[in-house]
Amino acid sequence: MNAPGTPVASIDERDWTAQALGRLRQEAARSADTHLLKLEFRGFPGIDFYFKDEAAHPTGSLKHRLARSLYLYALCNGRLRDGQPVVDASSGSTAISEAWFARLLGLQFTAVMPACTAPRKIADVEALGGRCDLVPDPAQVHERAARHAAAGACHLDQFALAERATDWRGNNNIAESILGQLAGEPHPEPAWIVCGVGTGGTSATIGRYLRYRGLRTRLCAAEPDGSAFVHGWRGRDRDAVCSRPTVIEGIGRPRVEPGFLFEIVDEVIEVADAASIAAMSVLEQHLGRRYGGSSGTNLVACLLLATRMRERGERGSIVSLLCDHGERYDGTLLDPDWLRRNGLDPAPAAAALHATIASGRWHPPRGGA
Numbered sequence: 001m002n003a004p005g006t007p008v009a010s011i012d013e014r015d016w017t018a019q020a021l022g023r024l025r026q027e028a029a030r031s032a033d034t035h036l037l038k039l040e041f042r043g044f045p046g047i048d049f050y051f052k053d054e055a056a057h058p059t060g061s062l063k064h065r066l067a068r069s070l071y072l073y074a075l076c077n078g079r080l081r082d083g084q085p086v087v088d089a090s091s092g093s094t095a096i097s098e099a100w101f102a103r104l105l106g107l108q109f110t111a112v113m114p115a116c117t118a119p120r121k122i123a124d125v126e127a128l129g130g131r132c133d134l135v136p137d138p139a140q141v142h143e144r145a146a147r148h149a150a151a152g153a154c155h156l157d158q159f160a161l162a163e164r165a166t167d168w169r170g171n172n173n174i175a176e177s178i179l180g181q182l183a184g185e186p187h188p189e190p191a192w193i194v195c196g197v198g199t200g201g202t203s204a205t206i207g208r209y210l211r212y213r214g215l216r217t218r219l220c221a222a223e224p225d226g227s228a229f230v231h232g233w234r235g236r237d238r239d240a241v242c243s244r245p246t247v248i249e250g251i252g253r254p255r256v257e258p259g260f261l262f263e264i265v266d267e268v269i270e271v272a273d274a275a276s277i278a279a280m281s282v283l284e285q286h287l288g289r290r291y292g293g294s295s296g297t298n299l300v301a302c303l304l305l306a307t308r309m310r311e312r313g314e315r316g317s318i319v320s321l322l323c324d325h326g327e328r329y330d331g332t333l334l335d336p337d338w339l340r341r342n343g344l345d346p347a348p349a350a351a352a353l354h355a356t357i358a359s360g361r362w363h364p365p366r367g368g369a
């Protein structure tokens with residue numbers, strides 16, 4: 001222990017911060033960039049589809065980027081100290097990535113999650129040494145995380161900070177990475193980039209970067225039917241709430257989060273949950289592996305935008321994201337019994353998506369929920 005008033009404690013503190021930053025830099029250096037997978041669909045000659053495979057990160061989702069940024073941000077703001085517990089509210093993917101980085105830095109991490117989170121995600125957090133504090137009502141997670149913070153934990157606070165923790169001007173953020181990978185393609189300046197909105201971090205980074213680079217690419221938010229973002233964006237209303245719940249994890253928030261930036265989103269496409277789930281199987285057929293529900297939501301929105309381009313005789317590229325692995329949904333979205341219990345039948349929507357892909361004309365994908 002250092003006597004009060006000596007500067008030694010703060011110098012030790014800075015040493016630890018520098019070491020922690022060094023570990024994060026080493027981790028970034030060891031990690032490869034994620035693939036940009038190209039897809040061509042029969043009904044859309046002249047329109048190229050690209051999917052950034054964010055499931056390829058060491059922790060299996062696009063939240064790997066966010067978690068790295070949130071730890072960097074907490075460290076550089078002097079909010080995270082040696083031995084301090086770390087907490088965040090997360091529906092799962094962020095928690096897994098944050099637990100992984102906590103282990104890297106030798107810190108104890110607690111995830112505050114809704115009790116209905118996919119069991120597989122809870123197991124993943126615990127396997128990384130994290131703890132899960134499950135709350136019955138998803139609306140309680142913020143309050144519970146704040147309680148941990150009041151007791152001394154560092155609150156990584158993804159929903160408040162995702163929008164600002166990432167360096168939107170470059171540093172190989174997701175937008176810079178995508179555009180670099182497209183440089184040699186037939187349409188290097190995409191007509192559209194499509195992503196969902198959870199924290200709003202990804203859409204904020206992409207939207208800012210497109211303007212910063214002076215590109216004409218438009219940004220489309222692909223969201224579950226009736227999400228808070230859908231209502232908030234249409235009315236520019238920060239008090240909007242969702243008009244129906246969704247089973248698609250990671251997006252479709254019930255409230256307008258602090259990181260939702262409405263001005264940089266050019267279009268919002270609403271996707272029924274059954275259509276998102278049907279699109280997961282379409283992705284599996286075309287890519288040979290399974291991706292999560294929000295990746296399906298993205299695919300449906302890409303197809304709708306492509307039918308509009310085709311109607312106008314436009315050629316070009318559309319880029320979207322594969323946000324996480326399908327294996328995380330073995331017991332939920334990919335389980336026929338679970339779907340039946342939740343009144344979801346993806347079969348009609350799957351038929352409609354296949355018809356759209358074959359014809360290039362929009363067949364509305366319908367289905368329960």
Ligand SMILES: *Cc1c(COP(=O)(O)O)cnc(C)c1O
Nearest residue numbers: 093198199200201202250294323
């Ligand atoms: C977080 C998340 C999103 C949305 O990304 P944000 O940057 O938080 O808006 C989409 N899909 C999955 C699986 C996610 O975990």
